[in-house]
Amino acid sequence: MNILDKIVIDKRKEVNLKKELIPIQVYEQRPYFQMKTRSLSEKLRASNTGIIAEFKRKSPSKSVINDTALVEDVAIGYETAGVCGMSILTDEVYFGGTMDDLMTAREHSDLPLLRKEFIIDEYQIIEAKAIGADAILLIAAILTKAEIKQFSELAKSLNLDVLLEVHNEEELHKSIMPSLDMLGVNNRNLKTFEVNLEISKQLSALIPDDFVKVSESGISSVEAIKELQPYGYKGFLIGENFMKTDYPGASATQFIKQLSK
């Protein structure tokens, strides 16, 4: 069994348990549930840099990346750096994130916030809105076409932006539908952890122009972004390159300065 299959099995158990503890109606009463959301895709479209910076403590591929940085410091740092949005892992078992991380970032910043989660149930989308997210990630590798449609339409009805992530042509073909805002190409194969930026280049021509194109993972230099921009990419999701440093916000500031030159 690959790691992605394992994560999904655990996630189903986790969500089923949570559903019994916290009914959806409770989430629908939360103040953030009524909050006006900020559009990540519009911000990317209007930006010349397009950085989505991630808060990631650890990952199955790298183990610990940063276990001392505080999410509030990083959120403020990223916002000061001028990123377009912040991605926050809320998976605890494999990525060391929590829903509290997202709520803390929400309290300290006005950035569009992407809930980075393995979404396999509508419940997690309601939850995302209730904790203050502006956008959700959907991963084509773990969803059927019908689920992608159902989940993205629910997200749109809550005014959440949708970033749909693919890693190959087959996933891309089953995913293209009007209820998505952003199409992300993950340069990392979630089953083998192999990273290759060429995947973004190869798939770019197959993504219709109505979607904001995002290149995800393994981006560690300004040069890499300059290389991807001619392929139509407007968004760049960067985690480890910032998080592996002592001051992720300061690293993002340096990076964006260099990119805007």
Ligand SMILES: O=P(O)(O)OC[C@@H](O)[C@@H](O)c1c[nH]c2ccccc12
């Ligand atoms: O740390 P990196 O290599 O810059 O990658 C960030 C982000 O793209 C990565 O964390 C990611 C992309 N898709 C995911 C899906 C689930 C968990 C994590 C991810």
